[in-house]
Amino acid sequence: MTDKIFRVNMSTLTTSVEEVPAEWAGHGGRGLTSTIVAAEVNPTCHPLGSANKLVIAPGLLSGTVAANSGRISIGAKSPLTGTIKESNAGGTAAQLLARAGCKAIIIEGVPGEDKWYSLALTPEGITINEETELIGKGNFEVLSVLDSRLEGKQAVLTIGQAGEMRLAAANISIKDPDGGLRSSGRGGLGAVMGSKKIKFITIDPKDGKVAIADPDKFKQANRVFAKALVDHPISQGLGQYGTNVLVNIINEAGGLPTRNFTSGQFDGHEAISGETMHDTILERGGKVKHNCHAGCVIQCSQVYHDAKKEKLTSGFEYESIWAMGADCCVDNLDHIAEADRIMDDIGIDTIETSVAMGVAMEGGVLEFGDGAGVCRILKEEVASGSALGRIIGNGAGAVGRAFGLTRVPVVKNQAIPAYDPRAIKGIGITYATSTQGADHTMGYTIATNILNVGGNVDPLTKEGQVELSRNLQVATAAIDSTGMCLFIAFAALDNETCLPALVDMLNARFDLNLTGDDVVSLGQSILKTERAFNSAAGFTAADDRLPEFFYTEPLPPHNTVFDFSDEEIATFWDF
């Protein structure tokens, strides 16, 4: 079965299944969403208007047995940043979409009538159905109602109240294999889906399978690849402690943004650390290891129970825990877990919303450390769409403007995540130059700045940071196109069998002769495509900057500032 483009026009309420244009054929995941958005979306359009398009694409290897290949890319022009956006997530959608023979879903237009809809995709095509029952409901209720409505194991992508309200921090939630949620969190893509009045999308691949040109070669390459992943000690640590193993090491390095980015260390770090979380999960009978999609051999996810030993949340990530924890000075993991669950239910980005909460604390809305207050505001204000709730739900930048603050940690209006760029300078280059606003996943220099993976570059000096960020951003753009989870990068940076095996799988799947160099050029061209979109949308080099306070307020304990000149930052684009 050759893959097709499934197109949905919400203005006319019509759908079609189209051949894949030749120039899109070699793309998948982020490469494809960005290529399509760049080709079809007017860069100056309003992100919530009819000219924006929501593009959903599985990676090139999604739907196959390749380890860790089930990540989905969702793209559009972002209502949060105004830039091009790709947000990457796990869950079952990528695999089932690929098995349904779908290269990408393109959703365009907005309905004329004030009605809500759902989309149902099968290998035959996609249908638009009016939805009434689930409007105004949170994501968990959507999942449970759909469980009884749908036959078989279908993938579900859904928005909560935040998406319906078109809040700029709204995410798109994706069902995981156990009925939990994973999120295409960043950049407000849930608001784009909400603007198109789509509450949820279901995917039923029937008995569809992904065609592999050379199955034997594929299997063999996957064996080498999976072994490289499993053997890497970092993969093992991720399985045991989750990504939250980072709290203590980033704190130790003095780069854990605390109290709305005024310190690099948090007194309560131990209470919210991966080590404590691991022990708590064991004690309460949760799951230490869990995967966001079948076929993941690393299993960084987990199921966290409350004190009554009932499931509270899953996929409890370092960045969410840092944001609600250190950044808001909440040192109670149960409050953070409850906030995480509420945010998953409302369908709002845990990073953006929690950083917004930290800014709101500085603005006097509530006290730093008030975890119960955070949960209350999420439930009573954000979920219901009160004026305060909408300000917070529009992200850290919106809160900063509403309260007249200057310490507002955003780049291109997207909240800076869990690593302070004054103490870990490489990540500052990534935040500044990323085509999508501040995002650690775009070029994870923490690997080399802090974790000694792929060599080491001193986090506190400027030396080598631009090159490090560039190399990682290029590699990441390529990896994000394969459907691979980014955590393959640790093995890829350290084990020389890993990347060639990945390239072999691409070749075996599509009957190609790609080399490592082709993968690098793919990454470069994706970054250039994204940047060209942003330039046409009005962004210039002057937008590739961190907020002023990072240049002027030294961060304890190292008491350093971010000190790259504009010219130094600009050299990032020399390729």
Added chain:
Amino acid sequence: MRVTIKLFAYFRDSRFKAENREIPDGTTVGEIVDSLGIDREEVGVLMINSRHAAFDSVLEENCMLAIFPMIGGG
């Protein structure tokens, strides 16, 4: 002289989280790691007073040594 040693992740198992120790002048990080029965191969990151260090780094009075296995996330 006195130093504080902090261990992380599974290095804590049947050892400790943090401990103060009296050590002779000139003790290196590697010697401490060996004395704890930690395989050097398993060590991912070493920090003295929040700065990256190496096995041959020499400890100083009142410093804080942090020893991590290979870990990652993101």
